[in-house]
Amino acid sequence: MWTRILARATRAVAVAGNYSLINQPISDPIFLKIPKSTFPQIFNNPRFLVTSNLDNELSPDSSVNGGDRQLAEEEEGGGGGDTYEVDSDTLESVLRLLQTSADGSLESCLDDMDLTLHQQLVTKITETPFVLSENLIRFFWWAWSERSLEVTTPMVESLVLAICGNDDVRKKKEVVYSLWDLVKEIGEKESGLLNVRILNELISSFSRLRKGKAALEVFDKFEAFHCVPDADTYYFTIEALCRRRAFDWACGVCQKMVDARTLPDAEKVGAILSWLCKGKKAKEAHGVYVVATEKGKLPPVNVVSFLVLKLCGEDETVKSALEILEDIPEEKRERAIKPFLAVVRALCRIKEVDKAKELLLKMIENGPPPGNAVFNFVVTAYSKAGEMGKAVEMMRLMESRGLRPDVYTYTVLASAYSNGGEMEEAQKILAEAKKKHVKLGPVMFHTLIRGYCKLEQFDEALKLLAEMKDYGVRPSVNEYDKLIQSLCLKALDWEMAEKLQEEMKESGLHLKGITRGLIRAVKEMEKEVVEAESITAVV
Template sequence: MWWRSTTRAFLSRSLTRKPSPHQLNQVSSKTLFTIPPCASRWALRPVYPQCPVLKFFSSAHEVASGEEEYKNVTFGFSESNDPLFSGAGEAGIDGENADFLSRKSDDLPTEGQSWNFKECEASPEIEDERRGSSELDGEVGGESLNSLWEENIQDDNASGIFVAENTDSTAADSAISEVDMKQVEMVQSLLRSNSEESLETSLNQIEFSLSEDFVTMVLQTPYISGQNLISFYRWALRNEESVQSSRMLELLVNAISGSAELSKMDAYKLWDLVKEIGNKKVLLNTSILNQLISIFGRLEKPKAGLEVFNKFSDYGCNPDGNTYYLTVEALSKKSMFDTAWPVCEKMLSSGNLPDGEKIGKIVTFLCKGKKVKEAHSVYLMAHEKEIFPPKSTLDSLISSLSRNDETLPIALKLLENYPKDTLRYANASFGSVVHGLCRAKELKEAKKLLVRMVHSGPAPGSAVFNYVITAFSKGGEMEEAISLMKMMEGRGLRPDIYTYTVVMSGFAKGGLMDEAYEIYREAKKKHPKLSPVTYHILIRGYCKMEEYDKALNCLKEMKDDGLQPNSDEYNKLIQSLCLKALDWSTAEKLLEEMTDSGLFLNGQTRSLITAVKELEEEAQSESVGFAA
């Protein structure tokens, strides 16, 4: 018979598999085995009370992995001269398994011994199966029986093979069949239409069986306006009790949120619906309210999102990390910094923080609103909970803290939070702290941090050196400034024009014009075209020292280098020449140069030239009269 060869092959594959430890521990003495009709003659029953269910391994590797654990477990069958076992070789059963099948164990084992199976006496049910098998063998084609048998053996778990017909799938098919797809399509078509008749009236005119599955299908239908979905769900709530559940409401909220044409009207109508059923706390959960906050955030309606946030306790829901983030994100759309901070305070009090990326956005938002201390407290809480925002967040926080002298020490301390592998990318943050220290005139700390950067990283650039050199130059500590310039050049960095100009200014303020001029010459070697400010510093410095010839030479060099002096240079020289040198003739020549260059000299300085000239002429007249 065809089924005998099929059974032989099946048992040959299956009997080489061993039971798993999980099955050995879980199966009780009440375990039953139900045999398919074609194998009912060899129904098995456990002899030992703790008999396990046969476990069918899916691979040779799985057999090998359990070999040692089950090497003491033996099995036995009595063949009753059935050709099924006597022909094991031709059915594909090897010698070892053929011997295995021929074992008998008539003695009941004691506790701790191995166990076996004995041949069962055929029960009336088994006899019925035999007769049914014989009838099927004659009445039904071999192909259909073979398909049925193959379906039964596809499951790799033995407990699923030797069982009665599964009724769960039948029940599921029955539940699905309760929803009439034609009725669903009618409702879907109605919701997509733009009928002038009210939706509720139209729904009442259609005869259909409303159920949870029915409403689920409708709510998951694409291309239906949010307004119609909300109206349909309102109608369903009044007519079917089963749709009053969190799952149904969440499906509606998801459908509105995922709509490509999300409108403010839909969002507010959805919120009105949620508020109406809010007293039924069992219907609302954190996920639903979070979705609502997100919707209002996308629509840039932060006040509505904040209203949802404030209703959590009324509806018996607990905000999670995403709740706080979504609320702050909604408020950020309108830069509502003062309103966002109380939300952050509640987040810190609850200890429920979102993930690192979202924490980073909250910190950056607070920094943008100049709430740097508040941003720092959020960052610290996240750090304590081992939630790490992106590096850009730390950069933004340190930069913001460095702008205020009060929070500058916090910024300096936060530099320790950079991991060594990202330290080389933190130049901007270290530079902002150095700049802040120079602004606060903490020159020793600024130099200390600069030297630390030189030795440990991140490598300082020209800008960082310039900050410190400028600070020392303005403070009159020229030795420190020159020392840092040499360190800068030793690292292959070239001081820019601004650096040279600042150092020159420092020397000029101290009256050290020779040193200032030496810096000027050095700057000119490395930068052929200098800034007008550089010459302006020298001119003013020489005028202050009453070295007018050198000042006029600097003015000439400025013209030779292709730079046009401005009114300020001329004005300073003319005033100095008139007031201190009483050299109105040179001053007059400078005035002519200004006029030729299209520059204008203010009336007060013009009058000064005239006054000095008249005074000199008057003095000369008096001198001639006195001599006569």
């Protein structure tokens, strides 16, 4: 009796906040079995300081001296009270058993102890720190199934929180699976006993263990257990599935979340969008984004930019990406050039060049300010479409904003003019490029040489080749090859072709074998024609 009174007095002082090493009385007898080195861990553990009916059984100014609190109450109330009291010796014995390593004799040892189980005793055991999780689950299962303990929602919740909150458990998937088997069994036999918090803790634990299928199994049991998923339910389930790259299943959960219109906070929405985009599910991510913005949960700008980039990857979702740009606040657009650039490029790719131009003009007005790359995408798209007037107009707009068209811009325009047979316009572009840039690449000259060859204006092509050398641009094998092939196939001028071949040798370039064979074939063919004509003349 004195041991129990002393233990209760210790807890009463602890609750009052008196932790002085001088005034602190002897602790609960259970601590006599725990090494002193673990005392700080126990005192700092929030589960140790859980208050219960026992904490207030004996107050400092109590008039009961030398008797049980329960006896005093019976004397005062005439024996009408029926208060349950946790026996500290029993509690100590059970905890000593559960704190040892797990073995197959645990249940038989519990049977031998002939315990009188009560919800308060089980809760006390569950809330005690440093109890092996495996043994805690086995004890709870034994108490419920073998001793027909009437479990309650707080009891199951306390068990789940105690085990799932243990850092060591996160490394032992078997423990969480065993806990889920117990909770599932309870949920199937005790209708309406489980709650959302219990199931969410299990899903979160499976997510940390990267067990997406198990997390989905818990999620699928919500309806059977009469629970309604909340925002955390959806978030933890999607997280678990995406960690296992089960993106198709994750999209199914996302659709349910969208239908229920139950979304987590903006940061978590951003995380979901990022996971889906990484899993090539940008279209599904856009559906989540739309509902999130409707509910005022706008994800971070970097996530929005990432979503836009992924939407631009598919032709059918480019217009969705264009709509999202409107949601980026003006004050944050200065640093959001990448998504705008991606949308302009994608619009040009799907041949929506006028919309790309519209977006470019909006960028000039509201930001972010477009650079050469944005203009070049539009210029290139108009050039490929043969709308040279609009292409040149965009180049002039670029110049009006203080940007200098680069060599690529001039090359695109010159190539488009050459392909259309407008060599005079192409020459004008070349002349302008020479004025603006000290050095031009071989591509600029190559595109014009090819245009002259198509028109069979070989003299102009040869002049351009010489001009190319004078300008300091070294002709490549492609320029020579294209010109030689045209001379052989269209002009049958193998002599000029051989001269160009000699120039190549002097420059250290080597003509392709098939082109060399073409020169020989044209040369031999001409000799055969001359011989045939001479024979005919003699006859």
